[in-house]
Amino acid sequence: MELWNIFDTEWVPVGAWVESLLQWVVANFRFIFQAIKVPFDIVLTGLEDGLTQAPDLLILTLIVLVAWQAGGRRLGLISLACMTAIGLMGAWEESMTTLSIVLTCVVFCSLIGIPLGVVAAKNNRFWMILQPLLDLMQTIPSFVYLVPIVMLFSIGNVSGVIVTFIYALPPVVRLTNLGIRQVRADMVEAARAFGASNRQTLYKVELPLAMPTIMAGVNQTIMMALSMVVVSSMISVTGLGQMVLRGIGRLDMGLATVGGLGIVFLAIVIDRTSQSFGISARDRGHKKWYETGPVGAVRGLMKKG
Amino acid sequence: MSEAQIECRDLWKIYGRRADEAMKAVLSEGLSKEEVRDRYDCVLGVRDASFSVKKGEIFCIMGLSGSGKSTLVRHVNRLIEPTSGEIHVAGQRVDTMNENQLRQLRAETIGMVFQHMALWPHRTLGDNVGFGLEVRGVDLEQRRKASEIALEAMDLGGWIDHYPDQLSGGMQQRVGLARALAADPEILLMDEPFSALDPLIRRQLQDQFLDLSAHMDKTTLFITHDLDEAIRMGDHIAIMNDGEIVQIGTPEEIVTNPKDDYVAEFVKGISRVGLVRAETIMDKLDGREPTGKQVGLNAELGEIIEHFMEDQSPVTVISPDGPAVGQITIKSALTALRG
Numbered sequence: 001m002e003l004w005n006i007f008d009t010e011w012v013p014v015g016a017w018v019e020s021l022l023q024w025v026v027a028n029f030r031f032i033f034q035a036i037k038v039p040f041d042i043v044l045t046g047l048e049d050g051l052t053q054a055p056d057l058l059i060l061t062l063i064v065l066v067a068w069q070a071g072g073r074r075l076g077l078i079s080l081a082c083m084t085a086i087g088l089m090g091a092w093e094e095s096m097t098t099l100s101i102v103l104t105c106v107v108f109c110s111l112i113g114i115p116l117g118v119v120a121a122k123n124n125r126f127w128m129i130l131q132p133l134l135d136l137m138q139t140i141p142s143f144v145y146l147v148p149i150v151m152l153f154s155i156g157n158v159s160g161v162i163v164t165f166i167y168a169l170p171p172v173v174r175l176t177n178l179g180i181r182q183v184r185a186d187m188v189e190a191a192r193a194f195g196a197s198n199r200q201t202l203y204k205v206e207l208p209l210a211m212p213t214i215m216a217g218v219n220q221t222i223m224m225a226l227s228m229v230v231v232s233s234m235i236s237v238t239g240l241g242q243m244v245l246r247g248i249g250r251l252d253m254g255l256a257t258v259g260g261l262g263i264v265f266l267a268i269v270i271d272r273t274s275q276s277f278g279i280s281a282r283d284r285g286h287k288k289w290y291e292t293g294p295v296g297a298v299r300g301l302m303k304k305g
Numbered sequence: 306m307s308e309a310q311i312e313c314r315d316l317w318k319i320y321g322r323r324a325d326e327a328m329k330a331v332l333s334e335g336l337s338k339e340e341v342r343d344r345y346d347c348v349l350g351v352r353d354a355s356f357s358v359k360k361g362e363i364f365c366i367m368g369l370s371g372s373g374k375s376t377l378v379r380h381v382n383r384l385i386e387p388t389s390g391e392i393h394v395a396g397q398r399v400d401t402m403n404e405n406q407l408r409q410l411r412a413e414t415i416g417m418v419f420q421h422m423a424l425w426p427h428r429t430l431g432d433n434v435g436f437g438l439e440v441r442g443v444d445l446e447q448r449r450k451a452s453e454i455a456l457e458a459m460d461l462g463g464w465i466d467h468y469p470d471q472l473s474g475g476m477q478q479r480v481g482l483a484r485a486l487a488a489d490p491e492i493l494l495m496d497e498p499f500s501a502l503d504p505l506i507r508r509q510l511q512d513q514f515l516d517l518s519a520h521m522d523k524t525t526l527f528i529t530h531d532l533d534e535a536i537r538m539g540d541h542i543a544i545m546n547d548g549e550i551v552q553i554g555t556p557e558e559i560v561t562n563p564k565d566d567y568v569a570e571f572v573k574g575i576s577r578v579g580l581v582r583a584e585t586i587m588d589k590l591d592g593r594e595p596t597g598k599q600v601g602l603n604a605e606l607g608e609i610i611e612h613f614m615e616d617q618s619p620v621t622v623i624s625p626d627g628p629a630v631g632q633i634t635i636k637s638a639l640t641a642l643r644g
Contacts (some may be wrong), residue, residue: 184423186419186420186421186423187423187425189384189419189423190417190419190423190424190425191425191436191440192384192411193382193384193411193415193417193494194411194412194416194417194436194437194440194484194488195408195409195410195411195412195413195437195440195441196408196436196440197404197408197440200440204436204439204440205425208425208427209425209426209427286467286468286471
């Protein structure tokens with residue numbers, strides 16, 4: 001052995017260890033991971049069935065109405081244009097699959113991320129432990145955990161949601177933590193001074209005041225989920241990502257472009273709509289949500305009639 | 306009746322991880338603030354504070370920022386836990402209460418007003434004012450009624466469905482007051498309520514509050530860094546410095562008889578005209594003939610000086626039941642005016 005080049009030898013066989021650890025986990029605990037899949041599966045299947053099987057124009061109308069309600073008439077029109085473009089390009093079915101994967105991911109990220117963020121904001125030690133984990137989840141290249149995910153959860157759309165979930169969870173946790181910590185101390189103190197319990201303070205004062213920041217986190221999570229669409233298609237997740245991947249594989253520039261444009265248009269619609277949810281009532285001139293948008297218009301008509 | 310509504314006995318607050326050790330050391334060795342900081346890495350917030358507030362009076366705690374006055378007042382509803390000492394409020398002992406009793410006390414017995422209003426921007430004025438009732442589970446209709454009454458008392462009747470950011474600073478602080486009064490508490494804690502307002506509005510709110518408290522029979526603990534305000538508002542004043550209560554007394558006592566240089570420095574620029582009374586500055590009559598000019602024992606310096614405008618002969622002080630008890634020369638009146 002040459003002393004000057006000691007690193008030619010692999011001294012610590014991390015690869016082999018991980019390999020055997022993974023084999024062992026797969027052999028003995030696969031059922032646990034299969035059980036974890038179940039809730040993801042239920043939500044995803046429900047959304048996907050709904051979005052793909054309903055008439056296209058009905059879904060288009062619904063999306064436009066939601067966008068209008070959330071962000072006003074302008075956003076409604078933008079959404080109409082984007083979604084119509086997707087449909088005319090022939091990517092409607094795929095975009096619905098992608099949309100359902102992204103939405104499922106957002107549901108679980110919010111369901112798990114927001115409570116984690118709240119606990120992190122209340123407990124410094126927990127936050128100290130959580131922070132490096134979140135860093136790890138964000139920085140480790142997603143290709144690295146594609147293989148173990150496939151081995152533990154097998155391939156398909158549900159595994160795609162889980163991969164995306166790991167990648168997209170951190171922002172909502174971070175921004176929830178930040179949002180709660182940023183609530184002015186005297187707001188919280190006032191709530192306590194009038195006899196509110198910790199729970200009441202959280203629900204009536206801290207969460208509402210942190211909501212714009214939390215929604216910014218949810219928005220980031222959505223955007224990260226969208227950016228995973230192509231990567232996750234490598235474990236045979238269907239949808240727009242698969243169009244892109246197939247296009248690359250077959251050097252079919254047209255197919256890749258259609259998929260890519262589809263992702264962009266979908267991203268515009270989801271991003272703007274979810275951002276609009278984060279604007280507080282104060283910044284909308286203290287109008288209740290049901291006083292604006294299509295719901296407001298319908299209510300207006302009913303009052304006149 | 307001289308029953309104390311709020312009473313703190315030997316209250317200490319030391320911040321830091323080794324507060325208990327530091328507390329013991331302070332008691333046995335009498336360490337100073339600096340020694341506590343250097344030796345135990347702890348901050349002395351309140352040092353051996355004792356005071357009592359009678360029912361119905363306004364008790365001002367006056368001190369500069371960092372003197373511990375805000376810390377002290379937060380012990381009364383235990384937003385801050387005391388390191389040692391006893392707190393009694395409305396006949397109940399606060400420092401040993403459990404969480405539930407404490408929440409009930411805060412919701413029902415003590416109302417609080419904050420320096421920067423601390424109104425919740427996402428709630429309407431009605432929901433702000435009704436918060437204390439809401440967390441106690443009072444139903445919406447009753448809450449709204451109580452909010453309406455409280456806002457009405459602050460001349461904000463029509464604003465119940467508006468939001469705090471639609472109001473001016475003075476109006477916001479009136480909402481703060483309405484919120485504190487909504488549950489009809491016996492005790493008000495006011496933490497520099499008017500100091501963020503401009504002078505004219507501050508004056509108006511002071512008057513409005515004095516007027517209000519005159520016929521509401523609430524016990525008020527009023528924090529301020531402004532001695533003028535303390536003198537205007539307070540039946541009694543406690544002066545704080547460095548976490549310690551330096552002197553407690555009526556405004557007149559504080560101004561005419563400052564206990565040390567620190568207090569003396571404060572009262573230097575304060576006008577004595579509406580403060581010093583005849584009784585404080587009169588000399589014994591000692592057989593001298595009473596003059597024609599007469600004032601009561603409680604006559605203020607301003608009134609006395611008025612008598613000297615005509616001629617400079619001494620003024621006679623008479624007791625409420627008739628006989629002359631003393632006299633004031635122009636010299637002693639002017640001396641008192643100078644301070």
